[in-house]
Amino acid sequence: MVSINDLNRINSYEWEIxxxxxxxxxxxxxxxxxxxxxxxxTRDKSLEQAVNACALPGLVGSVMVMPDMHQGYGFPIGGVxxxxxxxxxxxxxGIGYDINCGVRLLGSRLSYQEIKPYLxxxxxxxxxxxxxxxxxxxxxxxxxxxxxxxxxxxxxxxxKKGYASDQDLRRTEESGxxxxxxxxxxxxxxxxxxxxxxxxxxAGNHFIEIDLVSEIYDRQAAQVMGLREGDIxxxxxxxxxxxxxxxxxxxxxxxxxAVHRYGIKLPDRSLVCAPLDSPxxxxxxxxxxxxxxxxxxxxxxxxxxxxxxxxxxxxGKVKDWHLYQIYDVAHNIGKIETHQIGGKLIKVCVHxxxxxxxxxxxxxxxxxxYKKIGQxxxxxxxxxxxxxxxxxxxxxxxxxxGSCCHGAGRVMSRTKAKKTIWGEDLRKQLENDGIIIRAxxxxxxxxxxxxxYKDVDAVVDTVINAGIATKVARxxxxxxxxx
Amino acid sequence: xxxxxxxxxxxxxxxADLEIRVWGKDLxxxxxxxxxxxxxxxxxxxxxxxxxxxxQNISIEAMDFEGLLILFLEELLYRLTEDYMVYEIQKLSVxxxxxxxxxxxxxxxxxxxxxxxxxxxxxxxxxxTADGYEVNIVFDI
Numbered sequence: 335m336v337s338i339n340d341l342n343r344i345n346s347y348e349w350e351i352x353x354x355x356x357x358x359x360x361x362x363x364x365x366x367x368x369x370x371x372x373x374x375x376t377r378d379k380s381l382e383q384a385v386n387a388c389a390l391p392g393l394v395g396s397v398m399v400m401p402d403m404h405q406g407y408g409f410p411i412g413g414v415x416x417x418x419x420x421x422x423x424x425x426x427x428g429i430g431y432d433i434n435c436g437v438r439l440l441g442s443r444l445s446y447q448e449i450k451p452y453l454x455x456x457x458x459x460x461x462x463x464x465x466x467x468x469x470x471x472x473x474x475x476x477x478x479x480x481x482x483x484x485x486x487x488x489x490x491x492x493x494k495k496g497y498a499s500d501q502d503l504r505r506t507e508e509s510g511x512x513x514x515x516x517x518x519x520x521x522x523x524x525x526x527x528x529x530x531x532x533x534x535x536x537a538g539n540h541f542i543e544i545d546l547v548s549e550i551y552d553r554q555a556a557q558v559m560g561l562r563e564g565d566i567x568x569x570x571x572x573x574x575x576x577x578x579x580x581x582x583x584x585x586x587x588x589x590x591x592a593v594h595r596y597g598i599k600l601p602d603r604s605l606v607c608a609p610l611d612s613p614x615x616x617x618x619x620x621x622x623x624x625x626x627x628x629x630x631x632x633x634x635x636x637x638x639x640x641x642x643x644x645x646x647x648x649x650g651k652v653k654d655w656h657l658y659q660i661y662d663v664a665h666n667i668g669k670i671e672t673h674q675i676g677g678k679l680i681k682v683c684v685h686x687x688x689x690x691x692x693x694x695x696x697x698x699x700x701x702x703x704y705k706k707i708g709q710x711x712x713x714x715x716x717x718x719x720x721x722x723x724x725x726x727x728x729x730x731x732x733x734x735x736g737s738c739c740h741g742a743g744r745v746m747s748r749t750k751a752k753k754t755i756w757g758e759d760l761r762k763q764l765e766n767d768g769i770i771i772r773a774x775x776x777x778x779x780x781x782x783x784x785x786x787y788k789d790v791d792a793v794v795d796t797v798i799n800a801g802i803a804t805k806v807a808r809x810x811x812x813x814x815x816x817x
Numbered sequence: 818x819x820x821x822x823x824x825x826x827x828x829x830x831x832x833a834d835l836e837i838r839v840w841g842k843d844l845x846x847x848x849x850x851x852x853x854x855x856x857x858x859x860x861x862x863x864x865x866x867x868x869x870x871x872x873q874n875i876s877i878e879a880m881d882f883e884g885l886l887i888l889f890l891e892e893l894l895y896r897l898t899e900d901y902m903v904y905e906i907q908k909l910s911v912x913x914x915x916x917x918x919x920x921x922x923x924x925x926x927x928x929x930x931x932x933x934x935x936x937x938x939x940x941x942x943x944x945x946t947a948d949g950y951e952v953n954i955v956f957d958i
Contacts, residue, residue, distance in 0.1 A: 432934060
């Protein structure tokens with residue numbers, strides 16, 4: 335177990351577990367957390383998991399963990415690790431089963447006052463237009479070759495089919511299309527699972543939310559993103575569905591052998607990996623990119639359905655019901671990027687597992703309007719609590735591989751949440767707070783109760799104080815759709 | 818939870834995912850309990866009526882018993898989530914060469930309550946105990 339005494343305090347918001355802590359560590363662990371959040375963290379195994387991750391061959395810099403960290407499998411959730419390209423390794427356990435789980439934020443010119451009378455209808459329309467729930471399919475039935483197209487092209491496929499605009503694509507990480515995605519690296523099962531799930535939300539912590547822009551902290555950045563206090567926005571949180579889970583399972587299995595072949599010693603088998611330049615590593619990178627593209631297309635098609643839902647309710651009642659893209663960003667992904675590490679520019683594979691890319695002003699891959707302010711970073715809160723729009727900073731590029739937190743982070747187990755919180759009580763409580771809920775399952779709702787999560791405001795304050803992001807706006811939930 | 822002391826499973830608290838502890842007098846009963854535990858976690862409720870059950874055989878190879886357990890559970894999970902099928906394990910054999918053979922009788926289900934994304938290798942270690950075998954399994958959800 336790692337205890338607080340094993341940590342070196344760098345400053346109020348940064349801590350280090352030195353490489354000397356355990357013999358198999360190749361780099362230190364860098365923790366972004368306030369002292370209070372750190373106490374939450376030492377209650378579960380997240381720091382031990384971060385130490386385990388330090389054993390991966392080819393790591394550079396340090397393994398970082400964000401303040402919303404919690405125990406996962408292999409890597410902790412909230413982990414960021416870079417391995418040297420191409421001789422370092424890529425590890426599916428450093429990316430997660432839900433490849434390119436991420437968040438999309440859409441803005442509007444609708445004021446709260448204007449749509450207040452229609453919120454209930456909007457909740458119903460969203461839950462009808464946007465398929466959600468355990469094991470639920472979307473509206474589309476794709477052929478095997480169409481699934482391959484989605485995997486190769488991501489949001490570009492969605493645009494060809496009429497589900498996306500140019501601006502949607504421009505304002506998506508990697509423009510919604512990661513190169514090098516070759517579906518021949520997907521198993522028949524992965525492809526089969528992809529056929530019915532484009533444009534579906536799934537269950538668990540995934541959601542669609544209508545939010546109110548309740549506070550603006552950075553007028554200039556908010557203006558560039560088109561955010562105005564008192565207007566409403568829409569958030570979509572989901573990933574690559576069954577196809578992505580299957581890709582991860584398939585490669586965790588096949589890489590078990592690769593680890594033996596390349597003589598890699600690991601403290602935990604869920605950290606299995608392969609060198610990026612090995613046939614196994616190349617195959618996983620390509621398959622992972624396929625799943626990431628699938629997730630971009632999935633959120634894009636869901637955005638299209640959300641726009642249709644808004645139109646169906648608001649046509650003839652308000653002047654402008656359009657939902658425009660602010661940004662779409664992944665928080666479970668491996669990316670080939672170039673970073674300044676130890677004074678040198680190095681090409682690396684950045685693993686982000688429950689961590690959001692947070693590129694600073696001027697970074698490549700940002701649309702021209704965001705080059706001035708930095709990349710929008712979307713940090714959803716737990717159900718019923720605020721979400722945050724932040725911006726990446728130059729300091730994030732230097733200190734956190736252009737990465738930031740991804741949410742609130744769990745503190746309570748699902749079993750405990752279910753025992754202590756009743757779904758129906760929670761729904762009433764949220765409705766008393768003026769939040770409209772549409773949920774597939776009451777037990778599922780209880781597991782995602784706000785009390786099961788850390789305080790997202792404290793998480794956000796930590797990354798702000800650490801300098802790896804700046805505050806732009808706070809969003810307050812009005813309508814929550816859960817599977 | 819199954820109350821049999823010789824074989825059973827129980828759900829443990831895990832911050833973000835689901836974890837079960839499974840025990841059995843031999844590997845076959847351990848694997849059976851693990852399958853039963855996973856199906857219980859996924860919250861299968863009702864069987865579809867009027868559809869006759871189907872007989873299926875599966876055979877799996879792995880590098881060790883842990884790998885075999887994961888592949889066996891993943892196979893059942895895939896069939897549950899993709900085909901809406903649950904299975905009664907009629908015969909099961911596990912060899913020391915890390916192969917598994919099972920005769921399954923499947924039934925269509927109407928729905929299940931929880932998406933299990935995957936069976937993970939996290940700290941997966943089949944241990945011998947005074948009464949047989951024991952393992953903790955973490956499911957990603």
